[in-house]
Amino acid sequence: MDEIIKRALIDIVGEENYTDSLIDMVSYSKDASEFKHRPDAAVWATTKEQISAIIKLANREKFPVTARGAGTSLAGLTVPIQGGVILDLGRMNKIIKITIENRLVVVQPGVVYARLEEALAPHGFFFPPDPASGTVSTLGGNVACNAGGIKGAKYGTTKDYVLALEVVLPDGRVLHTGSNCMKSVSGYDLTKLFVGSEGTLGVITEITLKINPKPPLTLTTMATFDDLEDAGRAVSEIMYSGIVPSALEIVDQQTLIALNQNTDLNLPEVEAILIAETDGYTEEETEFQLAKIIDIFKKNNASAIKRASSAEEAEALWTARKSAYGVMSRINNNLFVEDLSVPISKMPHVLRAVSNIAKKYQLKIPTVGHAGDGNLHPTISFDGTNPEEMRRVEEASEAIYDKVIELGGTLTGEHGIGLAKARFMHLEHDEVSMDIMRGIKKLFDPNNILNPGKMALDE
Numbered sequence: 001m002d003e004i005i006k007r008a009l010i011d012i013v014g015e016e017n018y019t020d021s022l023i024d025m026v027s028y029s030k031d032a033s034e035f036k037h038r039p040d041a042a043v044w045a046t047t048k049e050q051i052s053a054i055i056k057l058a059n060r061e062k063f064p065v066t067a068r069g070a071g072t073s074l075a076g077l078t079v080p081i082q083g084g085v086i087l088d089l090g091r092m093n094k095i096i097k098i099t100i101e102n103r104l105v106v107v108q109p110g111v112v113y114a115r116l117e118e119a120l121a122p123h124g125f126f127f128p129p130d131p132a133s134g135t136v137s138t139l140g141g142n143v144a145c146n147a148g149g150i151k152g153a154k155y156g157t158t159k160d161y162v163l164a165l166e167v168v169l170p171d172g173r174v175l176h177t178g179s180n181c182m183k184s185v186s187g188y189d190l191t192k193l194f195v196g197s198e199g200t201l202g203v204i205t206e207i208t209l210k211i212n213p214k215p216p217l218t219l220t221t222m223a224t225f226d227d228l229e230d231a232g233r234a235v236s237e238i239m240y241s242g243i244v245p246s247a248l249e250i251v252d253q254q255t256l257i258a259l260n261q262n263t264d265l266n267l268p269e270v271e272a273i274l275i276a277e278t279d280g281y282t283e284e285e286t287e288f289q290l291a292k293i294i295d296i297f298k299k300n301n302a303s304a305i306k307r308a309s310s311a312e313e314a315e316a317l318w319t320a321r322k323s324a325y326g327v328m329s330r331i332n333n334n335l336f337v338e339d340l341s342v343p344i345s346k347m348p349h350v351l352r353a354v355s356n357i358a359k360k361y362q363l364k365i366p367t368v369g370h371a372g373d374g375n376l377h378p379t380i381s382f383d384g385t386n387p388e389e390m391r392r393v394e395e396a397s398e399a400i401y402d403k404v405i406e407l408g409g410t411l412t413g414e415h416g417i418g419l420a421k422a423r424f425m426h427l428e429h430d431e432v433s434m435d436i437m438r439g440i441k442k443l444f445d446p447n448n449i450l451n452p453g454k455m456a457l458d459e
């Protein structure tokens, strides 16, 4: 790091909040993806004034700044691919206000998702997006990635809950977007522009979120399917049957095999299992929805159906789904977690296509996902030291993207574009869309200092 810039950064955040030590730079060179690149320094900012000063300095001296929450991105969003400074927001971690009567909370960006859930629980409220990384990922990261999770089918994703934001812009000014109201159509929706913007347009320093009352009752069921497409058809049918499950998840055969090899769960190695949850305020309502789901499972040739009769049994049914990521990382040296999303009716087609692509390229691609909202995570396991295998991985990924786009789907449902899918943006977005997106980036950040190299914005 240039000595003058280093001194200036230390003047802003203090010696104790600056590092350029090798061990820290190696840690900050990675997120949860396979990408890596070292930054030149990292700072922990604790106020918007500090962030503004850092960004003004970056604009003057022309060095990149990458905001970072917990670094759990699976698509390289947080990797500082052009070096520069990591702006770690983990110490801006206060829940500023919970206002139950207005159904909203105000938080700093470094608050971990699970901490907010703990704070809301005594009030009988929750913040529904529920990413599987919620015990570590931050709300700033969740907003910047538009995180989703297992409750997406019923409750949507982060974008459905962000009411207002405070953002430090790339020129150092502080922008306030949105309002504290449940409804507003006042001016352009600048709030939504920042949700999912992957830290490329500004640094989020305060977040106002809508919260939901938490239905007190849940019921859980699991069904096995000998045919993957039957499972896909059951998903599609449930979602247009008139009820909305609070979760509807899929675990495929490759994942079940991996789970059996690495745990003592002893699961049936069928082509797929579906796990469904319903929630409600009365037993009748919750039961009615579950019965409908079980009927649809039967109609679509489920080979076995289990229904949890207690919270412990429900937890046991969820174990296969919740253990999947940890187990997949044991299959081979490297993992590439895909994040495709398709219209719900295309679920059977995409499930079969991924399975065929795995066979064609002789790869293991265990797949789990949020079937109820059409979002799947085929996870390619591979040995990154084997160039021939790497070539097959790339070809298989491209085949998956081509199929997803052919089915009217999208490259990413919740993990974002980042580095992983930047070069495939053109498959989904035509020249006009790319032109507008690059124009927005230039308008906000003419010197391209915020998280450069992501989303194909600076090509």
Ligand SMILES: Cc1cc2nc3c(=O)[nH]c(=O)nc-3n(C[C@H](O)[C@H](O)[C@H](O)COP(=O)(O)OP(=O)(O)OC[C@H]3O[C@@H](n4cnc5c(N)ncnc54)[C@H](O)[C@@H]3O)c2cc1C
Binding pocket: 031, 032, 066, 067, 068, 069, 070, 071, 072, 073, 074, 077, 078, 089, 109, 130, 131, 132, 133, 136, 137, 138, 139, 140, 141, 142, 143, 144, 145, 146, 147, 148, 149, 150, 198, 199, 200, 202, 203, 204, 205, 325, 414, 415, 451
């Ligand atoms: C095991 C595992 C499970 C996962 N499960 C899910 C899941 O179910 N659903 C899901 O959506 N994702 C999931 N993810 C991906 C990841 O956890 C999410 O994308 C999460 O939202 C990232 O939060 P973070 O705090 O780690 O952000 P980081 O990874 O640190 O940052 C992500 C992006 O946000 C930007 N950013 C962070 N903070 C700010 C800020 N204050 N202002 C502006 N930009 C900012 C960064 O620059 C970067 O571009 C999973 C990851 C793992 C490892």
